[in-house]
Amino acid sequence: MAAPRSVVVETGSWGLDQDAESPSGKKLKPEKFPLSRWEFAAALGVFLVFSTGLLCIYLTMPAAEYEMLKLPRTLADLRLLKDHLVTYAQVNPAKFILGYCSTYIFMQTFMIPGTIFMSLLAGALFGVIKGLLLVVFNATAGASSCYFLSKLIGRPIVTWLWPEKLKFFQAEIAKRREKLLNYMLFLRVTPTLPNLFINLASPIVDIPFQIFFLATVIGLVPASYITVRAGLALGELKSVKDLYDFKTLAILFLIGSILLIPTILKRKRVYE
Template identity: 60%
Template sequence: MEHQQLVETTSNCPSSSSSMKSNGENQVKPFKFPLTVWEMMGASGVVLGFAVGLVGVYLSLPDSDYSFLKLPRTLEDLRILKDDLEQYTSDYTIQVLLVYCTVYIFMQTFMIPGSVFMSLLAGSLFGVLKGVAIVVFAATAGASSCYFLSNLIGRPLVLSLWPDKLVFFQNQVAKRESRLLNYMLFLRVTPTLPNTFLNVASPIVNVPYHTFLLATFIGIIPAAYVAVRAGTTLGELRSISDLYDIQSIGIIFFIGLASVVPTLMRDNNKS
């Protein structure tokens, strides 16, 4: 019922607006903030929790100049951050790891771009195996945090930002309820829908959390491996596009194909 109501509400908007135009009503609706006061308080509480955690870890570090600490936006920023953090990583591994995970989870929770730079940083600081494990954990935790936060306040935001994508995603989820894990895994591995959208929209279209969690955990491993591996040779990178060579794209493609083969075979058997 909730699925149908969402589609009907969204699909009925154009017809209602056209009928208003035909009746000569050209009134402009006043802007209404999409979140209630309680929803804003809940989101603010989450932000405050992250802030307190970061400050606590920061205070546990030795006295020094940390002006270099900032979210990297370019490869040059990332190289400077990596050079400055290396000395702290060896002496204060736990603190650096806590700061890294907290920042990564915060970025994923509030859809802040730049996770690829964080994945590269993990490779340069922790190596391939540890880096992949850390990135997969932090990305999965951040996606889960975004999932639960969106379940609280996400509906009006998604309806205002991605109404068409939401209707498409809802219809696909409704058609694939019996094999939803395969579909979610396919979406995670391939760029069919942005990961940010999946994190926010999944609870709204009633994707069960256990399905969301498993698809996220498995689906982000290939991309995490590619970025972390590239981070171990950070000095050789000239642009972000260098991450995705033919071999990396091939690996991701075949993993995505393998995730949907069971679904395709099942559909053929039914037909």
């Protein structure tokens, strides 16, 4: 999780009522669900394993903590959750970190929105250094888990949701095979492509896991630092959008451009 990225989901006509009609008067049929029964069963099995683990961790907490435990969707929710958990995190640091990490990785694996709030919470409860280490670890673990899940069942989903974006990504990767790490670092540092799409599409376009892993660990640091640091002033933050103003985005693109220099120089030498 990590920096927020906007994701445009192109689902076509999936979900339309079977009786819906086109402007020409012909009935429209909903698009076929992209997963086979085996793929859906595999995804459901992984989901149930994660969910069971989270439930076991949840049941170890005192009953008094249950009422306020919910995924924050707004900054107001996050402030209430932080105030509720601050004492528990200090008294039971190991249990809290286990629950926090499991929730973050679960959300990242199954593409559940809201990890930016988890990153802000880490900064608010643990400070910049510890919070940053915690966020980068969880974001990398969750992205890696999503990578392997996509390797198992991701191709039909990505092809179904983002066919044009996948073709573009595949073409860009093919042009940069020799300096692939630099390009992946650029994508991780900048909001050029959504992190969700990168996690799902990387195994499909044959990006080796070691490159994916290194780019994720290193590339998520700048944006994670910005988010975690903002968590220190959680009470003053008015909107999540304030985290990534024009100045911040310009800095991220500058860092990303520097990372691309080896790739640009390599291509220049080839054409000379």
